[in-house]
Amino acid sequence: MNSQLNGRRLAILGFHKIGEPPPGGWASWFYVPETVFASQLRYLHENGWQLIDIGRFLKGLLDPESLPSRGALLTFDDGYRSNLQVAIPWLQRFGYPSVMFVPTQFIGGHNVFDDGSEPWEAMCDWDDLRELERLACSIQSHGVSHKGLSWLSPAELDQELRESKIVLEAGLGKPVEVLAYPYGDEGADRALTTAALKRAGYRAACLYGGGPNPVPVADSYRLMRVAMGPDTDLCSALGQQ
Ligand SMILES: [Zn+2]
Secondary structure, X not given: XXXXXXXXXXXXXXXXXXXXXXXXXXXXXXXXXXXXXXXXXXXXXXXXXXXXXXXHHHHHHHXXXXXXXXXXXXXXXXXXXXXXXXHHHHHHHHOOOEXXXXXXXXXXXXXXXXXXXXXXXXXXXXXXXXXXXXXXXXXXXXXXXXXXXXXXXXXXXXXXXXXXXXXXXXXXXXXXXXXXXXXXXXXXOHHHHHHHHHHHOOOEEEOOEOOOEEOOOOOOOOEOEEEOOOOOOHHHHOOOO
């Protein structure tokens, strides 16, 4: 067996919104139409990508040989209520687990952090988040205020990481151990960010962009994610051989 465990790969797919923009909104790249989403899920199934859940993902970081040769983790950023209504029924049809990264300040509110760049959308409230957990979608952290980490002082960085984890764990009664960096922004000082993540009790963190991660992963606090939009070509993004 070679150092890459015979070429094992872990693809983390990063989605935002599935389906149509809300009435009065506008289509952006971050909306994937349902028919396209379904074809992307079908592609994974037909090309030997085995979908894993958060438990198997975390185990795989410590025990790479427990991961499939082509493992895939489906993730959704920001916590849009439409994910529960539109994406989850498709995931249930395929029997696929998923992860949703939620900024805690906006639970039950709207995506005001997008500030006119994206349509106004309702965000999941606590009942929605509990329902998602029940439907095999694990809720994990996307910070508190959805600020890029490089905007924060070291004290604010600590506070964002700690508070979002504590609030989600208290609200959902389960561990929260994975972060997705808002805007994929890991902060200006990698060592400082890694230390803050470890202090707060996170075991992994996801960037936004890049391809599948070679297994074993080089740095579990800097995992690449395939940015998923309507024109993402999984054949080239996942580098099929
Ligand atoms: Zn986000």
